[in-house]
Structure formats: structure tokens, C-alpha cells
Amino acid sequence: MHEQNYKKYFEILELEPDTTFSDVKGSYLHLKKLYSSNSFIFSSLSDALEKEKRKKILGQIEEAYAILSDYYLSEKKQKSQTIKTTVSNEHVPEFDVYNGNALRLTREVLGINLEEVAFFSKIPLQHLENIETERFDLLPPKAYVRIFVRKYAEYLSLNIKKVTDDYMKQYENKK
Amino acid sequence: MKNVKSKVAEIWTVGGGKGGTGKTFLTSQLAKYLALKKKQVILIDSDFGGANLRYFFNIKKQGKSIKDFFTNKEPLENLLSHTDMRNLKIITGDYNAISINSIKYSQKMKFLRHIKELDADYILIDLGGGLNFNTIDVFLLADKMIVITVPEITAIDNLFQFVKNAYFRKLNFLFKNYKLKDTAKDIWEHRKNYGIENIIDLTDYIKTKLDVDSSISREISEFSIFIVLNKLKNPNEINQGFSIKSLCIKYLGIPSIYAGYIGFDENFRKNLSLSDYIPKFNVSTRIQKEILEIAENIINKEQITISTIKNA
Secondary structure (H helix, E strand, C coil), rough: CCCCHHHHHHHCCCCCCCCCCHHHHHHHHHHHHHHHHHHHHHHHHHEEEEEHHHHHHHHHHHHHHHHHHHHHHHHEEEEEHCCCCCCCCCCCCCCCCCCCCHHHHHHHCCCCCHHHHHHCCCHHHHHHHHHHCCCHHHHCCCHHHHHHHHHHEEEEEEEHHHHHHHHHHHHHHHC | CCCCCCCCCCEEEEECCCCCCCCCHHHHHHHHHHHHCCEEEEEECCCCCCCCCHHHHHCCCCCCEHHHHHCCCCHHHCEECCCCCCCCCEEEECCCCCCCHHHHHHHHHHHHHHHHHHHCCEEEECCCCCHHHHHHHHCCCEEEEEEEEEEHHHHHHHHHHHHHHHHHHHHHHHHHHHCHHHHHHHHHHHHHHHCCHHHHHHHHHHHHHHCHHHEEEEEEHHHHHHEEEEEECCHHHHHHHHHHHHHHHHHHHHCCCEEEECCHHHHHHHCCCCCCCCCCCCCCCHHHHHHHHHHHHHCCCCCCCCCCCCCC
């Protein structure tokens, strides 16, 4: 494993090789959204092969992200053996029941900070903190909590239904 | 080993195609920042069509202007005006002086040569709007080329046209210098035969497939730009900088750095209004911080990333 081998993929995601996983994920999500959109920005530079070109770019972005996230996860595994959870195929720990703590652990294994989640999911940071620490009394009405948890699970690439159901069960029990 | 020349100034140019995006403002703030870092800075207003850099400084004694270089053959160093910062000097423009199209080729070449000979650590040049060749040639003079835009369709569109024109003009110069003009033209005309679709393919082909001097590859790769977004009213608009950068890289093949952004400031706009007899420039501490980040990123060739802006 040498950073040199990964240089090309960092370049596709328009990053320097010594960057954090948080930036890799951030850049990946931004570029994916940009090249799948019909943003006005393309009208200035589009050419005849626009559609194919974008498809090609999207393919490269996906590939770069897949390879780099494997790279970061294996690095992470080597560095910290402290989190004792079963590691699934995708290297992400699985939990029997998803509560605030499980969400936090998953997030930490992925090397993502809460500000990043807030930035992309547009969930206010304080709500995310309250979701993780299960301060239910400080959270907005139930319907909002459900949407927030759903978005959060989606961002972490978890099973959305299971996470939302688990979390809302606890929310109702304790409320 | 000591340099033969006492000092080789690093040249920064600020352009971007559209008027009103904050070119003059950014240039003046970067110059002040570099001067505060105890660097010798010379600022040149080469916005021939609408020179107004002088409004951003408290110029003690209005010296001669750039007009005297073109009409009276005054050397550039005789045109320096002093500001209230000791190590920051300005060559002011002259609104009525010259029509940009009337500058002769030989005059322009002399101007570019003389800029390089000025004695300073940094030379910052404020450019006018538009896609005029003379504007672009001054832009291309820089070691660090900076473009600024605001998050509006028309301004971003102008920015792409500006960057594209500058890049193509640079390629043209390079092809000419390396006697590749006919070859490049021929390849482009028969591009289908070469499997070439766009400008990125063309430069790649020239760099890798042709048996050319390796310095042309290096010179092509050296063309890079710094992007600055101005007048942001909403944090979501910060992301547009990443999009602009991405398109410059993926559609034009130009290495691009998103150096930073400046938020909109209502007070600043008020200060520029005509209500005050003498305009004030009390730039807020927030803008100062944003300028600091942009300047340091340009100096160090570093870029902002999504994780660095989360605290915005």
C-alpha cells in the first residue's frame, strides 16, 4: 500500500494525496451531485459529447471513491483495533440495535465528523448531536426526528429502514 | 549560490472577464496583506478601460499614471505613487488615458518586459474586464494567475470564457515558440484520425505521443489558475467554487486551485457609495480573515476543501 498508487484517484476527486477521508467523501459527493445534475454551469463549456463525457466522469469518480474508501478503511483498521465489533463485507460494524451510540460508532469508523454530516444532510448540527446522545427532550417533533435519522442513516450508507425503525422505537419508549 | 539579480518579483494578476466581480477590491486587499507581511509590493492598475484602483488607497501625492508610460515613454519606476504603507507603492491607471485597442504590439511587449524589471518582492496587477487580447496577455504574464467571480450565471459564464481564451492563447504562444503551430493545427483539423475529441486530448497527445522538447510539456502543465468567489450571500454558494474548479479541470484540463471565498458585506457596499466625501475602507475582520486565507493559499499553492469550510 503506497500513496503513490492512489495518486491518480485523488486527482480524479481533485484532492491532494495527503487529505482526510472526510474530504474524500465530501469531494466525491459534491462531484457526483454536480455531474448528475443539469446545473446551468455546464452550458458554458458543454460540447457535442456532453452526455458520454459526463457518464465517463461519473464512472471515474465512483471508481476513485470505491478504491480510496477501501484504502482509508484498511488504514483505519490497522491504526485502531479498539472498536470491537463485527466487521461486515464493507468494513462497517453492524449493530443488532441502532441507537445514538451505534450511529456515532459507525460514523467514527468511517472517519466522518458530525460537521460534515450536517453540511451535506442539511440537518442542523445540534440536532445531530442530540440524536447521537439521545437527548430526546431537546429534539424537534417526532416527524422531524424520523426524517433526520433517515437522512443520517442514508449518509452513512446504512440500512435506512432498520436504523429508522430501531431509533424511533427507543425514541417512543423513552419519550 | 547567490542570484545575479537582486530580486525577482513574483507577479500576481487578477482577472476574470466580468466587471463588478471585485477584481480591484481583491487585488488591493491582497497587496495590503502582503505589505503587512513586510514584503515590498508594487500594485499596477492596468484596467485601461476603467481604472479605479486609486480609490482603495490613501494616495498622498498623485504621481504620474500609466498613461505617461504609453504616451511620454516614462519608465515605470518613475510612475510609482506612495501610499500610507511604506512598502506598498502603486502605479495608477488613468480613466481617460488610453483606449485598450490603440495600444500597439511593440508598446505592449515593452510594457510586459518593464513590469518584470521592477524591483519588488511582489507585483500585483489589476486587470480590466472583457476578453481583449491585451488584457489576456497581461494576465498571462503572471507567476500566479487569479480569477475572481460572483455566484451568478453571467459572471461564471464570463469566467469560463476568460480562462478558456487565456489558455488557448497561451497554447498558441507555446506552439509558436516550439515551432509546432502547423503540427498542432494539422492534428486538430484531422482530430478524428487521432482519436482526439477535445483540448485535453490534444495537449495529452502533444505531450506524450509527439517527440517534442520536454519543456513544452512542462510549460503546458504550468498553466494553472487560482479561483476566488466573491459576494457570497449564502453558505451553500461556497460549493459553487468546487464546481467551477471541477469544470476547469475536467473540461479544459487546467490545474485549478479553489483558493477561497469572500462573503457579501453590506457595510462595504455602503462605504463605496457616494454619500461620503472620502470613501472609507473599514474592511470587517471577517473579510480580513477571508483575505488572509486566500492570500496564504495562493502563496503556498494550497486549496480549500470541503472539510476546511465546515466551520463557515
